[in-house]
Amino acid sequence: MPFVEVNITVGATKSQKALLVEGITDLLVNVLNKNPSSTQVVIKEVGTENWGISGRSVKKLREEGKTANISKT
Amino acid sequence: MPFVEVNITVGATKSQKALLVEGITDLLVNVLNKNPSSTQVVIKEVGTENWGISGRSVKKLREEGKTANISKT
Amino acid sequence: MPFVEVNITVGATKSQKALLVEGITDLLVNVLNKNPSSTQVVIKEVGTENWGISGRSVKKLREEGKTANISKT
Amino acid sequence: MPFVEVNITVGATKSQKALLVEGITDLLVNVLNKNPSSTQVVIKEVGTENWGISGRSVKKLREEGKTANISKT
Amino acid sequence: MPFVEVNITVGATKSQKALLVEGITDLLVNVLNKNPSSTQVVIKEVGTENWGISGRSVKKLREEGKTANISKT
Amino acid sequence: MPFVEVNITVGATKSQKALLVEGITDLLVNVLNKNPSSTQVVIKEVGTENWGISGRSVKKLREEGKTANISKT
Known part of the structure; x- marks a missing residue:
């Protein structure tokens, strides 16, 4: 019965999504x-x-190299 | 006031969505x-x-012909 | 497979929800x-x-009798 | 901690989304x-x-010029 | 950055939710x-x-003992 | 037409929500x-x-006084 919605930014591979x-x-x-x-x-x-x-x-934060503080990817 | 979010897999036609x-x-x-x-x-x-x-x-389940058990489409 | 989320304000009866x-x-x-x-x-x-x-x-709008313009209930 | 999901129709510009x-x-x-x-x-x-x-x-409503009653855009 | 929404029926314990x-x-x-x-x-x-x-x-299905086919709990 | 869902932890006052x-x-x-x-x-x-x-x-993080690093409230 559970329904889980996973919100992520684009870029995960097929095998990552399968995992x-x-x-x-x-x-x-x-x-x-x-x-x-x-x-x-x-x-x-x-x-x-x-x-x-x-x-x-996130696009801007990544361009400025600032996402490291917030997310590794 | 109601707001309804219908989550489906891709593939519905325009007329199905209108219905x-x-x-x-x-x-x-x-x-x-x-x-x-x-x-x-x-x-x-x-x-x-x-x-x-x-x-x-669902992609994998369909490739293996196993979705019939779970969903007709 | 579909998952539908219906967002409404509180107040629907059990039979309305069943319908x-x-x-x-x-x-x-x-x-x-x-x-x-x-x-x-x-x-x-x-x-x-x-x-x-x-x-x-909606609470305020209803108190002021203004929801008629937006929703019957 | 807050997480806000903004649902809009396609067409907003990058600067509108940034705002x-x-x-x-x-x-x-x-x-x-x-x-x-x-x-x-x-x-x-x-x-x-x-x-x-x-x-x-909304696509149909816009084609018929009827969205003006519902939404400016 | 990911945001995950887990929809379940009521009844999970605190430790289950923590897990x-x-x-x-x-x-x-x-x-x-x-x-x-x-x-x-x-x-x-x-x-x-x-x-x-x-x-x-689910309330009705459980009362009728039919949820076993659909969900163990 | 837009629909915005704001997810927050409980505790906001009526006037905060109105704002x-x-x-x-x-x-x-x-x-x-x-x-x-x-x-x-x-x-x-x-x-x-x-x-x-x-x-x-968040309940646990707050009890341990660790939420300060993550959220002020």
Whole structure:
């Protein structure tokens, strides 16, 4: 029954996304004892110019080399 | 006032999407007596590699012909 | 597979909510040919002081009898 | 800590999006005394054929010149 | 930067929720190399009468003992 | 047409919430030239035990006095 929405910036590879879906599903199944077939995980990728932190877009923060303080990638 | 977010995998046609918007709006207007002009329905289409069920992407499940158990389409 | 989030203000009755869940599921099954058992509809009820239209809370608009212009209820 | 999701139809310019991110962050920082570095604003752009008002897509409403009643843009 | 929204029905214990937050954060940090301090996980608990599967509320499905087919809990 | 979902932890006062709704609506009207009557802002308040940062709940971080690094409130 659980529905998980994962919001990330664009750039994850197919295998990274597969690992997220698998890992989050496993967690919900193990921790909450949910049925995997009704556990859904959706990844929503957002452009870096559409994601703001500290009032500025991630795109801009990355251009200025300032994202290191906020996010490694 | 209602706001409805419909999450589906990509692939719906324009006329299918129009039917969803019309049908859901009619329901809210009829059941909850809402004003149609303030009833909003948004369809968010998600790539099949970004939607996971049972810990695997719909893309993979479809390639293996296993989605029949989970979803007809 | 579809996941629908219905945002409304608090106050719907149990039977109204049951009609919404049933009606929206039927629509998705009929229009998109989805499997009903993987079609999920979640209703999120929001307090009227937490929902704003035209820059003011629905609570306030209702107190002033102004919501008639925006929503019947 | 706040996370704000702004749903709009496609068409905003980069500078408009930057103004939204900056303005909403400033508001949260000033009104709620939140730390800007943990305040995130995400803009989700939706195609006009995927956004319905009054039971019809914004795309159709605009083609018929009827959106003026509902939204200036 | 990631923001994860976990939708579940009410009933999870504090320690279960702590395990979900910890596990999902670890996944995002390990798989996507994200900074943990900007990784946020929010759990939204929904009443069983507000969550529908197969066109009926989880509350009803559980009363009829039919949820076993859909979810273990 | 815009729909904005503001996720915050519980604890904001009525007047703070009114300021958020008013300020965000003004921004959307001014920056995107949207009609205020179709601009909706919804505030979703989340319990501190349901919001995780750095893999731990805000509730716990606050008890340990560690939230100062992450959020002022």
